[in-house]
Structures are given as structure tokens and as C-alpha cells.
Amino acid sequence: LKFIDEQSNSLLNSTSAILGGAANSITGILLFFGLIPIYIYLILLYKNLLLRFVFMWFEPTEHKKVEEVMHAAETMIKSYLGGLLIQISYITVLLGGILFLFGIKHALLIGVIFAFLNLIPYLGALIGNILGVLITLASSQKVFDIIIVLAIIAVVQFLDNNILMPRIVGSKVKINALAAIVGVIIAGTMAGISAMFLALPMIAILKIIFDRSEQFKQWGVLMGDERPTKSPMTFPTFRKKKVVEVKSGIEKG
Numbered sequence: 001l002k003f004i005d006e007q008s009n010s011l012l013n014s015t016s017a018i019l020g021g022a023a024n025s026i027t028g029i030l031l032f033f034g035l036i037p038i039y040i041y042l043i044l045l046y047k048n049l050l051l052r053f054v055f056m057w058f059e060p061t062e063h064k065k066v067e068e069v070m071h072a073a074e075t076m077i078k079s080y081l082g083g084l085l086i087q088i089s090y091i092t093v094l095l096g097g098i099l100f101l102f103g104i105k106h107a108l109l110i111g112v113i114f115a116f117l118n119l120i121p122y123l124g125a126l127i128g129n130i131l132g133v134l135i136t137l138a139s140s141q142k143v144f145d146i147i148i149v150l151a152i153i154a155v156v157q158f159l160d161n162n163i164l165m166p167r168i169v170g171s172k173v174k175i176n177a178l179a180a181i182v183g184v185i186i187a188g189t190m191a192g193i194s195a196m197f198l199a200l201p202m203i204a205i206l207k208i209i210f211d212r213s214e215q216f217k218q219w220g221v222l223m224g225d226e227r228p229t230k231s232p233m234t235f236p237t238f239r240k241k242k243v244v245e246v247k248s249g250i251e252k253g
Helices: 002-045 048-056 060-101 107-117 125-140 144-171 176-192 193-210 216-224
Strands: 243-245 251-253
Touching: 002 048, 048 060, 060 107, 060 125, 060 144, 060 193, 107 144, 125 144, 125 176, 176 193, 193 216
Parallel strands: none
Antiparallel strands: 243 251
16 A cells, blocks of 8 residues: 555656646747737738738749739638637537536646647647646546546547548648648657647648649649549559560560
């Protein structure tokens, strides 16, 4: 019993330290999202200046294509941000509400944290699960409470991934899972957790640019969510020519 008590205290101390670090990260995330309205205001204020800066990099003959890219990017970003607001509200209310009904302490906090972390493609949900368990451990010693938290998060995440995400967010971005994960990892390595939230829209903007560029079009195909029904290796240009025997000699067919 003494050993169990010691291990329990050690686990609680470790959990407290992890939660302290998580609190700092969450504070940084909330600060980042709090500054977004200021960024948007400044971008709108200096819109013409930014447009002039962009157009100066291209020849006048290419301005029409540049304008098309910028219009497509603007439309995508507006739709994407609108979808994210719906997604955050949905997950916060649904997850926090269900956990509250089951008597889980800090239910709303778990819902808010998971809703924001879920904006990080694929990796965010994993981090959200871990933080949800740690917050539950800090306030309850019951294994049943942890199971409830994990089960409810799994159900909410399933509904989000299969119903909400494809219709509201996925249809606007059109990026495959591999490109999203690689982009998130690179963004996180280069600029921290705040950059991970911007990874998906930035990749989507790059795809819009690549799709309209003959030089980089193959990169747009690689990042897209359209999968070919047939392997390119079956195309005639990749087939090995067979040797066909004829009476007059050997002919390649």
C-alpha cells in the first residue's frame, strides 16, 4: 500500500507539472487567437498596399492569373474560417455538455481545449485526448471517469471527422492527409505550436498557386485529395514493349 501511495503521489506531481506546461501552451494559443482580429483589421486596412506589393513582383501579362489566385485564396480562407468557428462551437458545446452531464469536473475546460487543439490536423486530437485525461486525473482518482472522458471524446471526434469536418472544412481545403501532417510537423518545428494552426490554410494557398502554375503543377497534384483510380504504371507510356516474332524476323510491338 505504501508503494502504491508513493507511485500515486509521483504520478500526481508529474501530472501537475505537465498541466503547468500545458497551461502555458494554452495561454499562448489563446493569445494567438485573440490577436487574429487585430491581424485581420490591419490586413483590411492595408489591403491596397499589400496588393500593390504582390503585383509588383510579376509582369503585367501575368497580373490576371495573379488576381485569379488571390481571389481563389480569399474565398477559401473566408469559407475555412467560417467553418472553423462552427466546428469550435459545436465541439465545445457537445463535448463540454456531455461531460458535464456525466459529472466530470472541468467539463467545459476540456471541451474548449479539445475544440481548439482539434484545429491542428490529426495531431491536435491526440494532444487533446492526452490533456483531457490529465485534467481528469488532476481532479479525480476514478478510472471510470477517465474511461468516460476518452469514450465521449472518441464519439464527438467520430461525428466531427465523418459529418462536420468533410462538409464544412474539408470541402474548402481539399488537402490530403499526408500533405496536412507533413505541413503541420514542419510548421511546428519551424515556428512552434501557433504555426501548426496556420499550416492547413497555408498549404491550401500553396496548392491554389501550384494548380495555376505550369512549372509547379505536379506539386499541386501531390498535395490534393484526388486519388487516381488507376496506377500511372499501367499507362501505355510505361508499358514495356513486347517482342513479337514474325516470319521475316523479330518485330517489337
